[in-house]
Amino acid sequence: xxxxxxxxxxxxxxxxxxxxxxxxxxxxxxxxxxxxxxxxxxxxxxxxxxxxxxxxxxxxxxxxxxxxxxxxxxxxxxxxxxxxxxxxxxxxxxxxxxxxxxxxxxxxxxxxxxxxxxxxxxxxxxxxxxxxxxxxxxxxxxxxxxxxxxxxxxxxxxxxxxxxxxxxxxxxxxxxxxxxxxxxxxxxxxxxxxxxxxxxxxxxxxxxxxxxxxxxxxxxxxxxxxxxxxxxxxxxxxxxxxxxxxx
Amino acid sequence: xxxxxxxxxxxxxxxxxxxxxxxxxxxxxxxxxxxxxxxxxxxxxxxxxxxxxxxxxxxxxxxxxxxxxxxxxxxxxxxxxxxxxxxxxxxxxxxxxxxxxxxxxxxxxxxxxxxxxxxxxxxxxxxxxxxxxxxxxxxxxxxxxxxxxxxxxxxxxxxxxxxxxxxxxxxxxxxxxxxxxxxxxxxxxxxxxxxxxxxxxxxxxxxxxxxxxxxxxxx
Numbered sequence: 001x002x003x004x005x006x007x008x009x010x011x012x013x014x015x016x017x018x019x020x021x022x023x024x025x026x027x028x029x030x031x032x033x034x035x036x037x038x039x040x041x042x043x044x045x046x047x048x049x050x051x052x053x054x055x056x057x058x059x060x061x062x063x064x065x066x067x068x069x070x071x072x073x074x075x076x077x078x079x080x081x082x083x084x085x086x087x088x089x090x091x092x093x094x095x096x097x098x099x100x101x102x103x104x105x106x107x108x109x110x111x112x113x114x115x116x117x118x119x120x121x122x123x124x125x126x127x128x129x130x131x132x133x134x135x136x137x138x139x140x141x142x143x144x145x146x147x148x149x150x151x152x153x154x155x156x157x158x159x160x161x162x163x164x165x166x167x168x169x170x171x172x173x174x175x176x177x178x179x180x181x182x183x184x185x186x187x188x189x190x191x192x193x194x195x196x197x198x199x200x201x202x203x204x205x206x207x208x209x210x211x212x213x214x215x216x217x218x219x220x221x222x223x224x225x226x227x228x229x230x231x232x233x234x235x236x237x238x239x240x241x242x243x244x245x246x247x
Numbered sequence: 248x249x250x251x252x253x254x255x256x257x258x259x260x261x262x263x264x265x266x267x268x269x270x271x272x273x274x275x276x277x278x279x280x281x282x283x284x285x286x287x288x289x290x291x292x293x294x295x296x297x298x299x300x301x302x303x304x305x306x307x308x309x310x311x312x313x314x315x316x317x318x319x320x321x322x323x324x325x326x327x328x329x330x331x332x333x334x335x336x337x338x339x340x341x342x343x344x345x346x347x348x349x350x351x352x353x354x355x356x357x358x359x360x361x362x363x364x365x366x367x368x369x370x371x372x373x374x375x376x377x378x379x380x381x382x383x384x385x386x387x388x389x390x391x392x393x394x395x396x397x398x399x400x401x402x403x404x405x406x407x408x409x410x411x412x413x414x415x416x417x418x419x420x421x422x423x424x425x426x427x428x429x430x431x432x433x434x435x436x437x438x439x440x441x442x443x444x445x446x447x448x449x450x451x452x453x454x455x456x457x458x459x460x461x462x463x464x465x466x
Binding site: 134137138140141144145148149154157158161162164165166168169172173176177179180 | 410412420445
């Protein structure tokens with residue numbers, strides 16, 4: 001029996017599939033979030049150096065990881081969309097961007113909240129902080145370019161090019177910022193020498209990472225569904241759905 | 248084709264000299280605003296000079312990006328160029344080169360004079376000029392991608408800054424870093440080598456990406 005691998009690359013069939021998948025990921029996200037927060041607040045011991053303030057790590061680190069990972073995923077789908085002209089891939093790229101930007105902002109914000117009690121300052125021009133900020137700019141650039149173009153197909157392709165250019169540049173930017181930082185004698189604090197973590201802290205963090213994953217997937221699927229409806233509003237199957245009152 | 252497009256764009260620029268002068272004077276004014284805002288303290292100005300000159304060069308180069316394709320786009324020339332059997336990447340490369348001659352070279356020539364305003368030593372002036380000479384073509388090449396993507400969009404001018412400025416950051420870091428290293432008495436050739444590497448990489452990749460962007464914008 002031949003499996004049709006491309007069945008779900010059609011927006012119409014993916015729409016129903018996504019509808020079935022969203023509740024699963026929402027439930028998973030809630031479970032992981034509750035478990036992660038429980039471990040984070042009640043199981044993980046107080047850090048002997050940082051006291052209770054370190055607990056923001058359970059939000060901060062997952063957010064920072066997701067922000068970088070989502071940009072790569074976004075560029076990947078955008079590139080697939082550009083190369084094979086698959087509409088759904090480009091829709092995915094468009095749907096990922098706001099979530100990625102949100103996590104980048106969250107990472108910067110929680111980083112500032114964490115930096116104040118630890119380093120005594122909201123912001124240092126550390127290499128990681130600076131490159132995270134630039135990543136945020138790249139997300140904003142991608143989204144504003146797509147928002148400025150009315151024709152969705154052109155927006156997809158233009159966004160894809162800037163996402164690919166961005167992903168090529170991310171390592172270059174990261175290393176230049178790192179070298180720039182060492183040239184400037186560096187900030188007096190360093191986040192590179194993290195003390196060895198208690199295993200419950202690590203568990204809590206990883207569970208929170210899983211929660212962020214599930215949350216991202218659920219939100220992105222939901223957003224893709226909305227984008228599909230918006231772009232396919234002229235098609236027969238969407239009219240059919242509207243008649244049934246399902247939309 | 249490459250030579251032809253450069254000649255044509257330069258001829259157009261010569262016919263409309265005000266465009267070139269506006270970019271140059273923008274550069275001069277931005278650089279001159281900083282002493283007025285932070286005070287005439289010479290030691291402070293000397294440490295700020297490389298950064299200020301580089302940021303101003305970035306902004307000035309970006310300001311003129313809009314003109315790289317838009318006039319040809321409006322009168323239909325660009326479409327004819329796309330239809331021609333010549334390689335589009337070469338055409339973009341020529342346009343970026345012409346843009347550099349028109350908007351980059353005047354900045355490079357003017358930079359030492361502005362450096363004197365900031366009391367930079369002679370060595371540092373040389374390094375600043377050399378770094379700008381290597382770095383400004385990269386700005387034109389990367390800018391070509393942004394200019395091609397925002398062709399004919401509303402608010403294209405502001406949008407291009409959002410797209411292009413984050414990508415300029417490595418050039419800014421090493422360009423200003425070279426001068427600072429020289430003033431601190433450290434070897435600066437590593438910085439210049441890195442800018443040279445960016446130049447070579449962007450010579451290869453940027454025309455190709457900008458050509459793809461032009462196709463997207465004009466289809």
